Amino acid sequence: MAGPRRDRPWLMRTYAGHSTAESTNELYRRNLAKGQTGLSVAFDLPTQTGYDPDHVLARGEVGRVGVPVAHLGDLRRLFDGIPLAEANTSMTINATAMWLLALYVTAAEEQGADPAALRGTTQNDIVKEYLSRGTHVFPPGPSLRLTTDLVAYGLHHLPRWNPINVCGYHLQEAGATPVQEIAYATATAVGVLDAVRASGQVPPERLGEVVGRLSFFVNAGVRFVEEMCKMRAFARVWDRVTRERYGVADPRQRRFRYGVQVNSLGLTEAQPENNVQRIVLEMLGVTLSRDARARAVQLPAWNEALGLPRPWDQQWSLRIQQVLAEESDLLEYDDLFAGSHVVEATTEAMAAQAWEEIERVLEMGGALAAVESGYLKSELVAAHTRRRARVEAGEERIVGVNCHTATEPSPLTADLDTAILTPDPAAEARVLDELGRWRARRDATAARVALADLRRAAEGTANLMPATLACARAGVTTGEWAEALREVFGEYRAATGVGGAPVTAPAASGPELAAVRRAVAATAAELGVDRLRLLVGKPGLDGHSNGAEQIAVRARDAGFEVVYQGIRLTPEQLAASAVAEDVHCVGLSILSGSHSALVPQVLDLLRAADAGEVPVVVGGIIPPADAAALRSAGVAAVFTPKDFGITEIIGRIVEEIRAAHRLAPPGDQDHTTTAPTNDTTTTDTDTDTAAHSTAHTPIPDPDPDPDPEETTP
Numbered sequence: 007m008a009g010p011r012r013d014r015p016w017l018m019r020t021y022a023g024h025s026t027a028e029s030t031n032e033l034y035r036r037n038l039a040k041g042q043t044g045l046s047v048a049f050d051l052p053t054q055t056g057y058d059p060d061h062v063l064a065r066g067e068v069g070r071v072g073v074p075v076a077h078l079g080d081l082r083r084l085f086d087g088i089p090l091a092e093a094n095t096s097m098t099i100n101a102t103a104m105w106l107l108a109l110y111v112t113a114a115e116e117q118g119a120d121p122a123a124l125r126g127t128t129q130n131d132i133v134k135e136y137l138s139r140g141t142h143v144f145p146p147g148p149s150l151r152l153t154t155d156l157v158a159y160g161l162h163h164l165p166r167w168n169p170i171n172v173c174g175y176h177l178q179e180a181g182a183t184p185v186q187e188i189a190y191a192t193a194t195a196v197g198v199l200d201a202v203r204a205s206g207q208v209p210p211e212r213l214g215e216v217v218g219r220l221s222f223f224v225n226a227g228v229r230f231v232e233e234m235c236k237m238r239a240f241a242r243v244w245d246r247v248t249r250e251r252y253g254v255a256d257p258r259q260r261r262f263r264y265g266v267q268v269n270s271l272g273l274t275e276a277q278p279e280n281n282v283q284r285i286v287l288e289m290l291g292v293t294l295s296r297d298a299r300a301r302a303v304q305l306p307a308w309n310e311a312l313g314l315p316r317p318w319d320q321q322w323s324l325r326i327q328q329v330l331a332e333e334s335d336l337l338e339y340d341d342l343f344a345g346s347h348v349v350e351a352t353t354e355a356m357a358a359q360a361w362e363e364i365e366r367v368l369e370m371g372g373a374l375a376a377v378e379s380g381y382l383k384s385e386l387v388a389a390h391t392r393r394r395a396r397v398e399a400g401e402e403r404i405v406g407v408n409c410h411t412a413t414e415p416s417p418l419t420a421d422l423d424t425a426i427l428t429p430d431p432a433a434e435a436r437v438l439d440e441l442g443r444w445r446a447r448r449d450a451t452a453a454r455v456a457l458a459d460l461r462r463a464a465e466g467t468a469n470l471m472p473a474t475l476a477c478a479r480a481g482v483t484t485g486e487w488a489e490a491l492r493e494v495f496g497e498y499r500a501a502t503g504v505g506g507a508p509v510t511a512p513a514a515s516g517p518e519l520a521a522v523r524r525a526v527a528a529t530a531a532e533l534g535v536d537r538l539r540l541l542v543g544k545p546g547l548d549g550h551s552n553g554a555e556q557i558a559v560r561a562r563d564a565g566f567e568v569v570y571q572g573i574r575l576t577p578e579q580l581a582a583s584a585v586a587e588d589v590h591c592v593g594l595s596i597l598s599g600s601h602s603a604l605v606p607q608v609l610d611l612l613r614a615a616d617a618g619e620v621p622v623v624v625g626g627i628i629p630p631a632d633a634a635a636l637r638s639a640g641v642a643a644v645f646t647p648k649d650f651g652i653t654e655i656i657g658r659i660v661e662e663i664r665a666a667h668r669l670a671p672p673g674d675q676d677h678t679t680t681a682p683t684n685d686t687t688t689t690d691t692d693t694d695t696a697a698h699s700t701a702h703t704p705i706p707d708p709d710p711d712p713d714p715e716e717t718t719p
Contacts, residue, residue, distance in 0.1 A: 012338050015043075015331040016293065017094060017302035020320045021267065023048035023073035025433040027083035030073040033317060034088060042324055044094040045126075046304050047084075048072035049106070051547035051598055054141040055574070056102050056488025059437045062576060066603025067547050068434040076437070077444050077483045081109040082116070091119035095126035096171070096265070096302070101143040103130040104156045104471060105487045108478040111164070127168040127221060127265075130156055133194040134173045136377045136498075137386055138180035140549015140573045143488060146374045148495035150201050152470060157198065158207035159471035161216055168221045170198060171265070178225035179271045180552050181390025184236040185356055187225065189363035190382060192243055193373040195220060196364075199252060200372070207469060217248050218259035221301070226288045227269040233291035235349055237264070237298035239357035243364070265302035266292045273311040275647035277406030277413050281308040286326055293330065296341040303327055311647045312419070313426030313629045314599065387555050394556050398651055399516070407650055423631045429599070441483070448481030456480035457490045464494040499572055519564065522657045526565035529664055533590070538663060541589040542570040543580045545608060548598040549573045553625060557593060560652045561659070577604055581611035584620060590663045596626040601636065609640045621662040625649075642666070 020037055022045075023030045034045055049072040052064040058076050059068045068074050075081055085093075090113065099106045107128050111121050132149040135142040142149065153170060160169035174182070174191035182190065202208055202216055224240070226233045241262035248260040268288035273281045285305050292300040305323035307315030330336060343349045367376050376382045396402040403409045419425050456477040463473040477487050530538050542558045544551060551573050558570040569587050584592050592612070594605060605624055612618050621642035628636070633644040642662040645655055664671065 013296070015337065016300050016327075017044040017265070018042055018324060018327045018331075019044040019046040019096060019265075019302055019304040020324055021046045021048050021098070021304050021306075022320065023050070024071075024314065024427070025069040025073070025429050026437060027073055027075065027080045029430075029433070031084055031086050031088070034085075036317060037320070037324070038088070040321060040324060041328060044096065044302060045088075046096040047098065049097070049099055050074045051141070051549075052076075053106070053484055054099060054102060055547050055549075056105075056143050056484060056492070057547070058483050058485030059434070059441055061485055063547055063574065065546070065607075066434075066600035067598060068437050069429060070599040074437050075106065075109065075484065076441050077481060078109055078112055078478055079440070079444050081106075081113045085113060089119070090114040090117055091123055093126070096129075097127065098129050100129055100132050100135050100139075101141055101149065101152075102484065102488060103128045104152050104474050105478070105484060107156065107167075107169075108471065108474045112475065112478045121164055123166060124164055125166045127171045128156065129173055129223065130170040131173040131194060131223075133190075133197070133373050133377060133382075134176045135549070137190075137383055138176035138550070138552070140551060141547075142498060142549075144491065144495040145498040146378060148464075148491070149498075150197070150374060153198055154201045154205050154207070155469045155471055157202050157216060157219075158205060159469055160219065161208060161212065165215075165219075168219050168263075171221050171223045172198070173223040175223050175225040175267055177386065178227065178269065179550075181386045181388075181393060183389055184227075184232055184239075185359045185363060186385065186389060188236065188240050188243055188356070188360035189367065190373065191222060191224070192240075192247060192360070192364050193367040193376070195222075195244075196247060196251065196368065197373040203252075213252060214254045214256055214259045217252060217254050218256070218261075220263075222262065222264040224264050224266050224292075224300075225269055226266050226292045228272050228284050228288055230287055230291045231348070231352065233288070234295050234298065234343070235352040235356055237292060237300075238295065238349070238353040239360060240264070241298060242353070242357045243360055246361075247364075263301055265304070266300040267304050268292075268306065270306050270310060272404070273306060273308075273647075274404060274407050275311040276411070277416070278309055278312060279416055279418055280406050281306075281311070282322075282326075285323065289326065289330070294336065295343050296339070297344065309418075309426055311627065312422065313627055314429065316427045387559065390552060391556060391559055394650075394652060398653065404650075407648075422629060426629060428629075444481065445483070452480040453477075453482050453486070456482055457486060460487070460490050461494055464491055499574075518653050518657075519560075522564045522653055522660065525657065525660045529660055529669065530565070532669055533667060535590075537565060537567040538591075538660070539587060539589040540566045540568050540659065541580070541584050541587060541592045542568060542595070543575060543583070543592065543608075544573045544595050545575055545577050545580055545604040546596060546598060546600045547574055548596055548600070550597045551595070553597075554593075554595040556652055557595070557625070557655065561656050564653070564656050566656075577607035577611055580608055581615060581617070584612060585615045585617050589620060590666075591659050592620055592622045593659065594622065594624045596624065596628075599627070601626055601628055602632055605636055605641060606639050619666055621659075621666045623659060623662060625655075 020042060022033050050069050051067045051071060052059055052061065053075045057064050059074055073084060075084065097106055114121065114124055130153050132142055132153060157169040160167050172191050172195045174187040177187050177190050203213060208216055244262040245260050248254040254260050268285055272284055289303060289305060305326060307319035307323050309315055309319055367373060370376045370379065370381060397404060397408060400408050460473040460477055463470055526538055540561050542554050544554055558568045562568045569589060594608060596604060601624060609622060612620060623643040624636055624641050625645035628644055628646050636644055643658055649655055
């Protein structure tokens, strides 16, 4: 007797890229040989933000969180021996999405592939970059044009390619509730579709095809029922939007198509073996329900809160998917939750709440207008502040972190320095050498002409994809392409959201915060200043600012004057700002792995400016050996994901300031000092009202958002 009919499994991916194109190509081949069914490309931060590897901002970042792709030669080596006509490739790339797709198409053509047959996805969602990941380059208007041009070009020339993958994943990592993730991702999709419709590049009768190629990338947290219902609600909301706003009649084009990366925000450094069961539970939330099952799944590794996972760690995550798909009977049944009163009521309530928030954003003028006003960023920072406070208060329990902390020694982490992948420090030099050779070999005149044509196209209204393809074929580099557009479009610094965050989440108020406030006020009085000043800074290209924002908010609430102007500063800018603002402490937040290169530069520059007595603290995903090296270099304190108590971190900062000034440890100040009130302010020249400022400054990251795009090799 024939067995039950089985559904086809979802695409199984691991998000991968590191060091060099050659080493990443080797990793891809190994993963495909292990049964992976799709590729997911992680690009390094210079590639994501439009800089060549030899740019000053790229120092220490080359090949750290992904593969460096500076030109067509890198792309060729990245996919050497992998037939792109047969591959299904997801590229997590946004500000430079058009450029990377042009390189991909050109490399595929060189292999003999028909571009019309290429399958895959460019993320190409710039809105969430302004809100969470920070790899935006251009202002919202020109960025939306790049997105729109790529979508329109894809419809006419790359019919099997998903030109945009609207990303709710990073919204949740930045603090979004399930309702906010649905609402803000949907509002982003509406903004893109409205722009495509208004551009005149797509005939009205073909708009349904554009809708049908739009996909989503979502997060799946550990709250299983809530996350499963979120996906069902997402599908209902999307069906309503596409029917009512765009008149799409074909149900296949209205289908909610999504891939998922399960939650990285919840991975813990403490008892990291618990991350395995978290990952499994999160995966079940997007696979058990047939009516809301993901089309593609990629899982983080158990040790991503510690550093870069090794190939074996990634294999473990791949095998989790394969066991579920191959050994269980999950794919043999219809939806297991159809008819559940609990699921239906939860789904309907979530969809209704999301619709209310979507309408609120649309009344503001849409997602981009809500970005420029600072509304979306402030809402995310506020939501994240409330979540962090619940964790600190023990209201939201995390096993091994704020409950059940007693543990046996783990053999997995017995040698922490070998429990993660350590990038080859010589890889950056090899990439720089290859970049020099590429520039020397190419036809320089052809590159100049192609760039001039790109600038002219950007100054006009033509679709930018043809000029970008010409640049790719002429040997133009990533930095040159982006710089040509910077000259026309300018750059943009997004709102930080700190100024609009609530003054102390209720769960965080208590004796501990009150004691820190007294210590802050007492220290300021002993130093003869009105307030202690803390510089919160993010050197380099790491745009994950969630933890830095939470430090800035809590330090403000404790009575500090906080200097925080966002992301992407050089060590020189940070040191100059520390001196100009006469701060009492510098806090640096780095999640990209570039701490070993960038932090010593900041220390040296402060010493050269006679500010070496100012304590410097650092936070991020920092392996123990690196932490020891930083302390030996002069860093006063290092914070990693295990340091989840933000108020405690602020207290440590006060202690370091007192030690630097040789003040005695603070006693009980109840009878000598009046605690500051909650109306303290933050010096934030790049918050909700001034999103174009050029200076900036970040700090320790207690919640370092171990996003796969920042931690996976």
